[in-house]
Amino acid sequence: MRTLLRLAWHNLRASPVRSALSVLAVGFGVATLVAADGMSRSITSEIARTAEAEAITSFMSEQLDVGLTAVGLVIVLGAGFLTFNAFAMAVAQRRGDFGRLRAAGMTQQQVLGMVLTEAALIGLIGSALGIAGGALLGRGLIELVSATSEMFNRFGDVGASPARMAWAAAAGTLIALWAAWVPARRAVRATPLAALRPPPPDTVRLPPLWPAIIGVTGGVALWLYLALAPPGVWIQPPMASIVSGIFAATWLGCLALILPVLIAATARSVRGLFSRVVGPSGRLASDNLRRHRSHAAFTVVTLAVGVGMIVGVTGYMTFWFEEIFFRISDTALRERPAVGLFPLQADAGLNAYVGVTQFTLPEGLGEEVRAAVGDRATVLPVHFVIVPELAFMGDRYFSFVMDPAELRDSGNMMFTFAAGNWEEAMAIADRGCAMFLTPSVARRQDLWVEDSLRLTTPSGPLACTVAGVGPTFVGASILSDAAAEAFRLTEPVGLVAFGRSPQDHDDLLQALTAIADGHEGVWPMDVNRLTAYQREGMKSVQTAMDGMLILAVLSAGLGVVNTTVIGLTERRREFGLMRAAGATRRQVRSVVVIEGLLFGVLGAVVGMAAGAGVVVVYTTVSGGSSMGFPDFPVWEAALASLRPALGRGLMALLLTPLLTAFVAWIPARHLLRGPVTETLAEGQRAW
Amino acid sequence: MRAILQARKLFKRYGTGEAAVDALRGVDLAVAPGEFVAIMGPSGSGKSTLLHLLGGLDAASGGESLLGEVGLSNLPDADLTRLRRRSIGVVFQFFNLLPTMTAAENVGLPLALDGIAPGEVSARAAGALAWVGLSGRADHTPDRLSGGEQQRVALARALVFEPKVILADEPTGNLDRAAGEQVLGLLRRACDERGQTVVMVTHDDAAAAHADRVVFLLDGQIADELAGPDLSPEAVARARSRLQA
Numbered sequence: 001m002r003t004l005l006r007l008a009w010h011n012l013r014a015s016p017v018r019s020a021l022s023v024l025a026v027g028f029g030v031a032t033l034v035a036a037d038g039m040s041r042s043i044t045s046e047i048a049r050t051a052e053a054e055a056i057t058s059f060m061s062e063q064l065d066v067g068l069t070a071v072g073l074v075i076v077l078g079a080g081f082l083t084f085n086a087f088a089m090a091v092a093q094r095r096g097d098f099g100r101l102r103a104a105g106m107t108q109q110q111v112l113g114m115v116l117t118e119a120a121l122i123g124l125i126g127s128a129l130g131i132a133g134g135a136l137l138g139r140g141l142i143e144l145v146s147a148t149s150e151m152f153n154r155f156g157d158v159g160a161s162p163a164r165m166a167w168a169a170a171a172g173t174l175i176a177l178w179a180a181w182v183p184a185r186r187a188v189r190a191t192p193l194a195a196l197r198p199p200p201p202d203t204v205r206l207p208p209l210w211p212a213i214i215g216v217t218g219g220v221a222l223w224l225y226l227a228l229a230p231p232g233v234w235i236q237p238p239m240a241s242i243v244s245g246i247f248a249a250t251w252l253g254c255l256a257l258i259l260p261v262l263i264a265a266t267a268r269s270v271r272g273l274f275s276r277v278v279g280p281s282g283r284l285a286s287d288n289l290r291r292h293r294s295h296a297a298f299t300v301v302t303l304a305v306g307v308g309m310i311v312g313v314t315g316y317m318t319f320w321f322e323e324i325f326f327r328i329s330d331t332a333l334r335e336r337p338a339v340g341l342f343p344l345q346a347d348a349g350l351n352a353y354v355g356v357t358q359f360t361l362p363e364g365l366g367e368e369v370r371a372a373v374g375d376r377a378t379v380l381p382v383h384f385v386i387v388p389e390l391a392f393m394g395d396r397y398f399s400f401v402m403d404p405a406e407l408r409d410s411g412n413m414m415f416t417f418a419a420g421n422w423e424e425a426m427a428i429a430d431r432g433c434a435m436f437l438t439p440s441v442a443r444r445q446d447l448w449v450e451d452s453l454r455l456t457t458p459s460g461p462l463a464c465t466v467a468g469v470g471p472t473f474v475g476a477s478i479l480s481d482a483a484a485e486a487f488r489l490t491e492p493v494g495l496v497a498f499g500r501s502p503q504d505h506d507d508l509l510q511a512l513t514a515i516a517d518g519h520e521g522v523w524p525m526d527v528n529r530l531t532a533y534q535r536e537g538m539k540s541v542q543t544a545m546d547g548m549l550i551l552a553v554l555s556a557g558l559g560v561v562n563t564t565v566i567g568l569t570e571r572r573r574e575f576g577l578m579r580a581a582g583a584t585r586r587q588v589r590s591v592v593v594i595e596g597l598l599f600g601v602l603g604a605v606v607g608m609a610a611g612a613g614v615v616v617v618y619t620t621v622s623g624g625s626s627m628g629f630p631d632f633p634v635w636e637a638a639l640a641s642l643r644p645a646l647g648r649g650l651m652a653l654l655l656t657p658l659l660t661a662f663v664a665w666i667p668a669r670h671l672l673r674g675p676v677t678e679t680l681a682e683g684q685r686a687w
Numbered sequence: 688m689r690a691i692l693q694a695r696k697l698f699k700r701y702g703t704g705e706a707a708v709d710a711l712r713g714v715d716l717a718v719a720p721g722e723f724v725a726i727m728g729p730s731g732s733g734k735s736t737l738l739h740l741l742g743g744l745d746a747a748s749g750g751e752s753l754l755g756e757v758g759l760s761n762l763p764d765a766d767l768t769r770l771r772r773r774s775i776g777v778v779f780q781f782f783n784l785l786p787t788m789t790a791a792e793n794v795g796l797p798l799a800l801d802g803i804a805p806g807e808v809s810a811r812a813a814g815a816l817a818w819v820g821l822s823g824r825a826d827h828t829p830d831r832l833s834g835g836e837q838q839r840v841a842l843a844r845a846l847v848f849e850p851k852v853i854l855a856d857e858p859t860g861n862l863d864r865a866a867g868e869q870v871l872g873l874l875r876r877a878c879d880e881r882g883q884t885v886v887m888v889t890h891d892d893a894a895a896a897h898a899d900r901v902v903f904l905l906d907g908q909i910a911d912e913l914a915g916p917d918l919s920p921e922a923v924a925r926a927r928s929r930l931q932a
Contacts, residue, residue: 280799287787574785580744581844582772582797584765677745680779 004110008117011094017667018090019118021562022083023126026172028555029076030130031137032548033168036068037160038138039145039544043152043350066394067541071309071548075555076171078305082559083122083179085298089566091115091187098187108188115184116177123176127169134168135159141547149540151533154350207260207293215257222250226616232623232634237443240622247621251613255606259297264290266602278594281587284578285594288567295563296599302559303603303660304610306552307652311611313545315645319619321538323637324627325474329531332413337505338527339512340382340496341369345523346530360491362519369495372511377499378409381492383484387455390441390477399477401484404429404467407436410498413527415478418470418628420449425467434467434480440626441477442469455479457486471627474534496527553656557663560599564592564664568671575672576680589668596664600657607656608649615645690717691755691851691884692741698749699736699907710736712907713750720851723878723885725895727927728904734888735856737904741886742775742854743767754852772797776845780857783841784829790836791816791825794843801848815843819873835866842873846883853877855887859894871897892923903930 012019091098098111106114138160145152160168231243267289274282289296343361344352370379383401391397400414407414408422415436417425428434428450437447445453447466454461462483472478497508505526512524568575575588616638624632672679694716701708710733718724726734739745740752743759752759754774759767771777784793795812799805816825819839829837838858845853855874859867875897877883887898895901900914901923913926 276805279802280796283792284785284787291787577779577783577785578796578800579768580742580771580777580779582768582800582848584768584800586765587800675745676743677739680744 025079025082026126027129029079030168030172031134032072034134034160035138037164040065042155080175081302087180088183091183111188119176119180123173127172151349151537152540211257212261215254219254230620230634237440240625244621248614281590299563300602303556304607307607308611311649315615319641336411339508377497382494392475420468428467429480433464433482436468436478439628459486462486560660579676592668597661600660604653604656691720692718693753696750700748723898725898725901732904733907776850776853778855780860790840815847819843893920896920
């Protein structure tokens with residue numbers, strides 16, 4: 001074991017740049033996972049001092065954690081691709097070394113053990129760096145979000161949990177081991193003699209066409225089906241999520257099948273153009289892309305993952321916030337303007353929650369408001385609770401507790417029926433605890449109208465009956481006020497006055513502002529402004545995600561450096577030959593830089609196709625089913641969600657090739673520094 | 688006659704400190720235009736190093752290489768590259784061709800690198816391929832050519848710019864006798880018919896006998912020279928044995 005460890009360490013030191021790049025890639029992934037946890041814990045640590053505050057803020061931190069963790073896992077996966085590529089190429093390069101070790105008496109298992117020890121060392125060192133860097137990254141992201149968000153402007157000073165650090169490190173190490181396992185297994189299977197033979201000449205070979213034909217056929221069939229009969233118009237949860245997942249995986253699978261031919265076709269189609277514009281350097285760059293197709297494919301995939309996530313996350317969040325959450329509220333608020341009173345200044349962002357220990361309105365304020373607004377408005381007292389069974393996402397998404405009659409009289413903003421009606425709902429509410437749920441929550445609990453469920457409350461189980469299914473405000477489930485006692489609710493967290501007509505808005509705002517002025521710790525808030533803040537919050541979450549996703553693209557950039565370094569080593573003599581034939585350093589460097597550029601373009605295009613495709617698949621398959629919107633305009637919503645996503649994708653398409661060309665230039669410059677004979681020399685490894 | 692290629696007190700040291708090796712120790716050599724010179728010597732005697740320094744492929748540690756009147760050591764890299772591209776053709780023993788290019792494209796590479804129009808590149812590459820007898824192989828990639836054909840393509844590439852000097856580093860070392868003879872015959876013709884200067888490193892007495900003059904290197908210095916009409920493989924072998932004794 002000690003010998004293996006010593007050999008593995010020696011090998012890592014012999015290729016310092018390659019080892020460092022793999023370590024950094026793993027480190028980026030682990031750091032992201034750690035930072036995600038640290039950031040979400042920071043939101044709740046100082047703010048959620050009351051049950052109500054926790055109900056409101058914990059869903060935000062939980063969703064942020066889920067989103068950022070997903071990004072982190074994708075970066076770890078990207079690190080896996082990079083490490084796989086690094087090991088695949090390193091193993092191919094060290095074929096002769098393996099042959100010599102096997103000839104000297106090493107068993108297959110010992111050689112495999114040596115390579116896996118190298119991978120484990122990379123994983124462990126990367127994880128250690130990632131844990132240390134995760135704290136810094138978390139702080140950096142918090143600073144970024146604080147600087148750009150009016151809503152997320154207060155964070156606690158806590159780091160990631162030890163449990164998160166442990167599993168992030170485990171994920172980093174395991175992915176490195178997995179990445180090394182496949183190429184190492186293949187390499188050690190060769191006999192010592194076969195391993196010592198020089199590899200076959202490297203020529204341009206056409207990839208097999210049949211996978212691409214299957215991919216194109218599958219893709220066309222999928223899009224035709226979605227165009228002609230989008231499931232979003234009829235599907236119900238939880239099938240919506242399952243079918244979305246299957247279709248999205250199908251789309252990504254189709255792209256994966258097409259990728260080798262796409263790389264070869266792109267390289268072939270730009271060959272003539274590059275030859276004319278850049279000369280032999282452009283021609284050779286496009287040829288090399290076809291020659292090293294598997295290396296190219298992995299590098300392109302690593303880049304595509306980052307870009308695809310940027311596009312996908314943007315589209316997904318736009319769909320949820322613009323097309324789902326606020327679909328009804330904007331129209332409803334135009335018809336019936338709403339003004340509320342709250343025990344905090346909601347437009348102060350998270351700062352408003354600091355030091356709040358009494359998170360309810362003063363006793364008797366409801367009567368005062370009702371008296372002030374008279375017939376001009378319906379006053380709806382609002383309580384927030386956490387009911388895991390009714391959480392719209394995860395298990396800490398908040399639910400409302402409201403008087404069903406006042407809910408009915410407040411208009412469409414808080415709830416509209418997709419199943420049931422007010423007459424039956426009121427009858428159910430008269431019998432006890434009633435629930436108004438989105439189809440997403442109802443289907444998850446296998447419930448429909450008039451079905452009952454025992455809920456978890458601070459006072460023990462509480463049986464509630466579904467009184468209606470349909471879209472609710474931001475997806476939160478609504479319980480009737482019969483549940484108030486079980487949740488030990490006293491005064492409400494908010495009092496919202498819904499005007500009878502648009503003209504009532506100014507009067508209501510004036511009346512409620514006057515009341516708030518008379519009470520310490522009470523603030524008025526236009527609900528339109530509140531929804532604007534929620535949208536702002538969504539953008540802040542996206543800013544944090546973008547910060548992480550830039551790391552994903554940078555991590556993919558490391559993959560390009562890695563591929564370039566190893567490609568340069570493999571083609572060292574070729575470059576020397578070019579120099580001997582009269583190519584200047586710049587001309588040889590151009591070959592490498594153009595290759596990097598092509599990686600970037602292909603990665604960005606494939607990433608855009610993957611991300612945009614997944615967004616459209618998700619939106620057309622799930623439609624408005626989670627909320628139960630009637631006549632949901634599936635394709636209109638899909639395209640509206642896609643627009644901002646493609647905007648970011650285009651930015652990635654512009655910036656990624658620049659990044660990849662730059663990172664390819666660095667090792668190329670290093671390799672070509674010496675005289676021609678140095679470039680021609682055999683047995684030397686670049687970096 | 689003024690020399691086309693000169694080495695003046697050429698000195699080359701590899702490595703530093705205790706690991707330093709002096710590959711060349713003050714070599715003086717002058718090669719006349721149109722002359723075919725073979726460089727011989729045991730492994731490690733500095734043959735290839737001398738060839739590389741004469742072609743500006745490596746930088747000397749001391750002394751000077753000249754192409755005509757131009758000293759190579761002080762030229763900026765871009766100028767040196769341009770000079771090498773236009774005035775010096777190089778042929779190596781191995782890995783002479785770029786694997787993704789056809790024979791014609793490999794031959795036309797120096798012209799294309801010089802920015803010459805594609806039409807002219809094609810025409811001149813075809814001419815060079817015809818000269819080495821490979822017109823029918825123009826569209827073949829290296830993996831579809833025999834070793835001898837690959838080396839003739841490499842020679843065509845070295846000749847395509849009609850350079851004053853051709854440097855060949857063991858051009859027949861990896862070929863069978865017949866293919867080697869073809870390559871050596873072409874090098875001889877380059878001198879005789881085109882007036883080009885050839886400097887060739889070789890271990891092979893028969894190959895060296897194609898030259899006008901054979902220069903023997905030993906421990907980084909010129910130890911002997913052989914020239915004249917009676918240059919034969921046997922004479923070269925005798926001189927080499929005498930040197931090694």
